[in-house]
Amino acid sequence: MGRVIGIDLGTTNSCVAVFVDGEILVLANSEGGRTTPSVVAFTESGERLVGQIAKRQAITNWEHTAVAVKRLIGQRFDAPAVVDTRSHVSYEIVPSPTGDAWIRLRGRDYSPPEISAWVLKKMKQTAEDYLGEECNDAIVTVPAHFNDAQRQATKDAGRIAGLNVLRIINEPTAAALAYGTSHGRDGLYAVYDLGGGTFDITLLQMSDGVFEVRSTSGDTFLGGEDFDRLLVDMLSKEFLEAKGIELREDRMALQRLKEAAEKAKQELSSATGTEINLPFITSGPQGPLHLIRSISRSEYEGIVEELVEKTLGPCRDALKAAGAKTNDIDEVILVGGMTRMPLVQARVGEFFGRAPNREVNPDEVVAIGAATQGGVMRGEVADVLLLDVTPLTLGVETQGGIFTPLIPRNSTIPITVSEIFTTAVDNQPFVEVHVLQGERALVRDNVSLARFQLTGIAPAPRGLPQIDVSFHIDPNGLVEVTARDLGTGRETAVQVNAASGLSEADIYRIVEEADARRIDDESQRELVELRNKAEGLMYTSERSLQEYASVLPASDQEAVLSALAYCRQVLDQHMGVEEVRGALSALEDAAYRLADAMYANLGGQG
């Protein structure tokens, strides 16, 4: 097994770490950042941008910049949380042919795993650049509260990125693993993880290298994005009242507001006051309008307090599920960028009756934990055993649309349970099983994972056939089903119709397309470089021409002017690599004549 990289694929930022010579290293990307924005954009010329460079141009290219895609991964288009997200993102969310939430950028529809794969590829590249070798094996983390569809979709993203995802682990578990292996104190830990898009709370017992998750709870739609939104809503409401213009309907203004809200939030973690200053945010009948607003930390805390309070419900729930009280907790570990906020630290401290531990870097600890698990799988880290739980109840549909649980949430994984199914009418050749995840009593309120058909049942009176179906949750939290006809002892075919996600054929097509597009991508990069070079040479030639026109023979002047005009035309008309190369080479020839004349003139003077 080659090296195993650990990737924290975050809503806002991603991070990659690797175990090298007994040490875990967090790796810096090509721009020097230890975390990489999980942002993908397509420019007007079709160039794909990933990471910091994509984030930087989000204000001017808001419609074609995909942010916080993790909120859509493994989700149905009509899921309530997606309906809510649709009105708050600047890009278009569309239904896929099978009803999943997909993203439209520059007129093409992409599945969230495809977009996430570009972020994962960048993380893979970061590791390869550092290690100087190919890195194909990875551990990827997900919020503890992700269901099977979200985990499956994350795994698909890994496959599209050319990664062999050895294990999917939960973010809080990874954080505890990183903290526990480096600090090595046994006890009951509470890991409070508030990131850009999701909230998780996990209670975990560590003793002698065994990390046993006792319970987990959370909210996959509660994170920094929601904090920013509350401030955006307040600012735009004030603006509407004062100026009569709804800024949220102007996507460019909305994007600027969002960035300013996030910046203010971050500044207020260290300063007690800040100013939001957005000149020319829009214009009214009297001309341009600006948004300038001071905000103090206490005012901000008043606005977002309800969200911080909202995280405490799952904390109570996790304690109850683990049969623990707050004073049983030995250590509270904070994970995720949002835990830098003083109000979060204070409320969590009050709730657990102890100051949270601040020894870990909340942005990096999850990737470090993933790399630690990589070290465990390669045998480099000894005496560590991870026992995680399933965050959601797994069950099947029974008569009348009732959800009947089979594996309760917080069961230690891997786990297998069996259930006997039979026929409802004489000579029925198949039985249909509908598998779901969730905590609600009725089928319609839970997440549908798949429908299975147990086929090939021999003709028999109703109720006689006995089909033993095993539901297995593997260490990744992924669900598998197998079935056996007890009458014949034969394995029964299970035909899976996953309720959502990419099919094998989809993944194959996307990977093939990416391979085919690699050449396109490379020529796209070459085109951009050539265009930049041409722009630069045009600029210097124009200036030299102005300065030295008097010493340049008319024929040479003409040659430079016509090469410049041709270059401009080729660039303005967005012509291809060959045309730009041709125009650049002609301009270079003309520029040499210009240089010759300049130096001859200087020589003459000397």
Ligand code: AMP
């Ligand atoms: P993560 O998903 O862990 O990278 O967390 C990202 C979230 O943390 C984003 O919403 C950031 O705006 C937020 N964040 C990062 N730094 C700070 C800070 N200093 N204060 C408050 N929030 C922050």
